[in-house]
Amino acid sequence: MGVPYVPIIGLIGTDILKRRLDMKIVENPFNPDVKTVVAQSLRPDIAIFHAQSADKLGNISCGYDAEVVMLAEGAKHVIVTVESVVDKITEKDSVGTYIPSILVNSIVHAPYGAHPSGCAGLYDPDKVHMQAYVKASQSEETFQEYLKKYVHGISSHEEYIDMAIPDHIKKTIK
Amino acid sequence: MMTTNMNTYNPVELMVVLLSREVRDNEISACGALSHIPAAGMLLAKELHARNAELIILNSIFNPFKTSRQFHYLAQRGELGLFFVSGVQIDQYANYNLHQLGPDHAQPDVRFPGGYGGGLIYYAARRSVAFRTEHTKRSFVENVDYISAAGSSPEDTLRLGGPSKVITPKVTFMFNRKTNRLELESIHAGFTLEEIVNNTGFAVSNEHAIQTAEPSELELYTLRNIVRQRMINTNTYAKWAENSLN
DSSP, rough: SSSSSOOOOOOSOOHHHHHTTTTTEEEEEEEEEEEEEEEEEEOOOOEEEEEEETTOOOOOOOSOOSSSSHHHOOOSEEEEEEEEESSSOOOTTSSSSSSGGGGGGGEOOTTTTTTTTTTTTTBBHHHHHHHHHHHHHTTHHHHHHHHIIIIIIIOOOOHHHHHHHHHHHTOOOO | EEESOEEEOOHHHHHHHHTTTTTTTTTTEEEEEEOHHHHHHHHHHTTTTTTTTTETTTTTSSSOOOHHHHHHHHHHOOOOEEEEOOOOOTTTTOEEEEEEESSSSTTTEOOOOOOOHHHHHHHHHSSEEEEEEEOOOTEESSOOOSBBBOOOOOOBBBBOOOEEEESSSSSEEEEEETTTEEEEEEEOTTTTHHHHHHOOOOOOOTTTTTEEEOOOOHHHHHIIIIIIHHHHTTSSSSSHHHOOOO
């Protein structure tokens, strides 16, 4: 991914295509009698996602079979937050998707970094927190309160862990 | 419950059986997320007439792929024989709408999650069978409010397949590739043409409509025993199977 564009079979005649300025109907260069949709590639400046572990070179073991490798391929700068940092990860040690360090620019040690979502194999989504988040998102006022409590009002990741991660999730990781 | 001289079955079981008959042996069939009825239909076909069919039921153990990229390119290569799809609205041209309701696209009355890959697979799978559990004038309309996928497209555009049938609790429509419109193929037992006309938002042509072949004893037995248990054991819409297939 991250190539200039990809051909797509589909979308012709839809209202989706009308709104997508990054997709066009063009002649097939190898057979001009037939037209096809091409989609311009998404090339984000930065991608950031969470994984299970990284080694010191930036090789990643996602812990699950992930689509995020496409993000790593497509983005110009790739930041991966991880539950743990270990000495060495090879494709053989990797659980689930392996992302080689050549695609990764930065790693951040951030235990429970997926919270309130889950990290496959380690901890489940925090359903109580998720429900509170959904409730808070229903008005601008309550959402700002949520942001104040869990994002802007917090000075460090450790503080977030102490305040927001319930004990039953903490118990799942040593 | 429908009662006929032979068997009693519920509308869900009827739809599962009708969808299962669309699955062909030695072909790859697939359905997307939240597709209980097609999932059961595919598993039923595999027990009966399509023992060598390959099935892809997303978000279940019946999926050979680890990433959606692999599924996407399988379909784009033209290797997908049959895809099951649903829409909030379906129109006379077999366009379907999974996105939003209301005349103004910028200010929709209702917004739905949309369809992830249906707008691609409807063009790439050799056949698509659309299903809808509600057969009313609000679900079967003259023109959908928003086209998530189009039933047909211009001759000079690359398309590997398209809709073949639309199945509801009342009828089966067939897609006529010459006129690019849906035609009544068959009416399920217990319904009259008048009821169909009164509950369909577009003009129903009935020249060739016959009565739908009812679920057989073998189909119902296999569904209620083998398929139901298989769905429970493999955690494939297990709760739904437990409650709906009996």
